Amino acid sequence: MSRVITTCFLCGVGAALLLCILYLHHRNVEVLKTGEKIESIRNVRLLHSLANQELLQIRYQLYSNYDQLADYTKQLRTHLVIMETMLDPIIVGRTQEIDDHYAILRQQVDIKLELQDRFKSANAMMKNSLLRLREIAKKLSKYVNPPQREILGIEYFSQLSTESLQYGLVNKRHLEGKLGQILDALGLIKQNDRTLNAYYRELQQHAELIRSRGEIAKDSLSTILAIPIERSTEHLQHQYSELHGRLSEETNIVRNGLYSASFLLLLYAIFAFIRLAQRKQALAREKERAQITLQSIGDGIISTDAHGIVQFINPVAEQLTKWQSDEAKGKQLHEIFRVFNAITNAKVDGIIQRCITEKRHIVSAGQSILVNRANEPVAIEDSVAPIMDADNEVVGTIIVFRDVSDKRELSQQLLRQASHDALTGVINRRGFDQELVNLIENSRHEGLLHALLYIDLDQFKVINDTCGHDAGDHLLISVTELFQDQLPHQSTLARLGGDEFGILLHNHTVHEANVFAEQLLSRIKEFRFEWQGINFQVGASIGLASIHRQVGNASLVLSAADMACYVAKDLGRNRVHIFNPSDRELVRRQGEMEWVAKLTAAYKENRFTLYCQAIIPIGVNTSVKERKHYELLVRLRDTGGRLVSPNSFIPAAERYNFMPTIDRWVIHRAFSQFRWFNSENCYSINLSGTSLNSDTLVAYIKEEMDKSSLSPEQVCFEVTETAAIANLDAAATMIKELKKLGFKFALDDFGQGLSSYSYLNNLPVDYLKIDGEFVRNVKTDPVSFEIVSSVNKISHLLGMQTIAEYVENESILEVLREIGIDYAQGFQFGLPEPMQKEASPSFSAIHRLPALAEPA
């Protein structure tokens, strides 16, 4: 629209200026004509006076030449012709006065020229007679004899006539008088002399001519000289000058206006040129940037015009469609971009038409499959957006699509992972629960009997602790294979925990199940696990629970089997125990009594101790390396002084609400024993989920901090992701309060919960500790790698730093460095070591053997 307005405006200005020019031109012609006329008037006056001078000269010359006068007259006539055009109607502002004055002048000039002719005629005749007079005088003086000559006074006359002719007839009256006398005397003496008579007649006639023509000449001349042509021309000139001045002034105003307008227009043009150049430059820049963006963007992009003809295709789109840019250009979109619905297999068409008619951004609804030029299917996500022009008309479309094959695979894998165990490939606890629920339902509806086996490997911990995780993993895999060999038709095997498996036997009575369990047990007993040349015998405790119509819910069945397994273990391992309702009480009492008593005693006897494990900066960020990090870990010694695995007592402590006590002990211990700490370093303290709900913990920490000279920046609290999510509000509140005091915060075991990142916005933590399970497999498992790297990316985006646990060897470290993890922790850098000085090297060496996994 602005273009139309600009064009109209410019046309208007142009037309106005052209009109101005025409007006000015018209006016200028008038000014010029007026000027010309003034000039002619001036010339008429000049020629008039020159002609007058010439007339006087002619009058006093004996031999007259009228050429000069004729020339002046001719020029005068020419100027009169020019002045005639004064009456041209083009002259605006010509007044009646001017016309009148011109008429008067014209009349005067006409009279003058007529009189001039008259003068010339008379003058010529008179001069002729004068010349004759002299000749006759000469002849007479020769002819008459001396006495007669005396009488006639001819000599005197001759002299006089010659002089007067030569000096311009000043004494004409005298001459006439003399002529009269001579004629009188001649009349007296002529008598009968014929010659004298002839002379007498001749003289008489010439005298008459001199008198009469002289009179005419004189009168004409004086009349000519009296004609007031000078005054008339002055009047006329004055009036034309005024008109000329007025016209010039008006013209000048218009002209100056026109010049200003032209100048402004020129300025505008220059300004427009500059702006255009700038815009062109900006446009080129923008285009360049857009091109580069399009070239480097990770998504495939195809642009079409309003008819669906491909105009542009970027490299990613080339790669996905297998069409080259030059080949694709000009083709119909559906030739290049063949899309099918992944579910219905129907061809997806008309998305462009929809986009154009609806004028909106359309994201393809289903899962799209792009069939490229090589007829290979590629899973994509695509969307179409219209390109609008200034008038809101669709001039083209942009199709954006990306290869989501990996993503779909990943999501399928994640889905699988959620129900399957990563290590052994059998289903996990969650999947097992689902199966169990199904089976219970089945039993309830159809009245069939099923059985649940809960298997706990007896030697697993020993092998795991003495030979390392790898050995433990291999053991688990081998055992799984063994189980799978034995499984009857229609049964489900699951790994329920570290060394715990569950088997669902379909359509098995308790007895049948028991037979199978015994069989399995004997197979396990026969099984030899070999690791680095050493044979290990493996045993198992199996709890058996029946699934029948009255069994209740899944957790009851599961806990029944669990308890049966516990009883089997309690009874001396390597056996099958069928659940008996009395087992329940037994387990409850024993477990509670045992752990509550143990923990209380340990606390009282001060058998808790602090270990620490280094967290090493591995990131590229140098500032990270300034401070050394340590994680403080709590350990329990039994009455014999041996360390108890944290995996044993911490779940118990959590179960029996002993964790807040332990947390506070750690906090107290850490703050009061700061003298062992290096003030340069940073120390992490774990907080349990239950502590998060404590109203008094923050106050306690503050109290302890005040007593100590440890600065809050040196302390980082860790809370597990699952605990934080379970108590999101409380966790957020606590994190904010502690951060306000200056403490740092870390989110532990991140990734285990497989939960959304979105809540991270509510938890302003400083560090994310990526779950060790992912880190351990980062090198071998692409899913773990993806998870680690995406967690890293996201935490960096949120301004958090990442810590990787379970870094067991150099190759994992390499991968982590590659991903860009900031800190690493694990065997590669050192085991947890006692904080106290009294902890001797031998002591720590001994205690390296037990399970030293990070606290849960």
Next chain:
Amino acid sequence: MFWANLTANNIGINTKTCVACCVFSILFTCLSPSGSTATTILSPGTFLPKNAPPGFTNNEPITPVDLGATHDPEQIALGARLFSERRLSGNQQLACVDCHNFQRGGADGKSRSLTASGQLTRFNTPTIFNVTLNSYYYWGANFSSLDNQTEDAVKNLDTDWTSIMQRLNSIPEYRYRFNQLFSDGITKGNIKKCIIAFEYSLRTANSRFDRYLEGDASALDDTEKQGYQLFKSYGCITCHQGRNIGGNITLEIKDAPYLWQQLQHPKNGTGAESVQPNLKNIRVPSLRNVAVTGPYMHDGSVAELREVVAMMGRHYTQAKLPERDINLIVSYLQSLTGFYQGQPL
């Protein structure tokens, strides 16, 4: 590329607009008529002959003829062509050149000429040579400019300007030549312009008397010199003076006794019937080439030059001239014959 489409719409100004602006502004600046300084102030000298003869108290009252070639040769050539173009006349058989014959001193040697309509002219045809040196045209001094005279002269061809222009337009040669010379092609003004330009070129310079005036004393023999002195002393010089030896002065009819007598006492066959009662003045004719432009007088009634001299002498001196003086004056008059295009007339 769609980027261009995308962004071009957002730009209100484009190259065309810019160029239009520039062209406009430059155009306006150029087209604007210049200021009042353009008014031409003509100096008085522009109109006055620069080589105006000084007062001739000590000079001869007759001056030599100059060639006066100041006109465009192309126009002169076209004028010459028109001058001899018979197709322009009513009967398509008469041209200007038929009466103004260059072989006959620029006239036709007849007392009165025959017009295209078959009638006799009112007066004797005067010579066309040196016509532009005259101040008056026709015997009756009816016109003071050649423009007006030419306007009138076509009547003798029994035609008018409209038909002349139609004739010329029908002849490709004239169409072409006029279009070459004039932007407006064949017009009355352009035709007259060409003919007048040609007439300006009809000068007869280099007569013996002119050479004498220019300082060559041997150009005239003694009789001729005596003749010139008599020409002056008898008073002929008072009328026959100037560069054309006449032609720049008129006499009132009563001062022209021959004509006056005819008017008073009309006689058959003398052309008196052509002298209208309203004739007030008569032009003094030029005497250049007078020896070859007979017969003489306004009606061509006098065939011999010496007769004219005798008659003039009788009329203006009131006495009979001696035979010797007449012979001397005639011999002087014969020295006035000039050259046209290198040839004596």
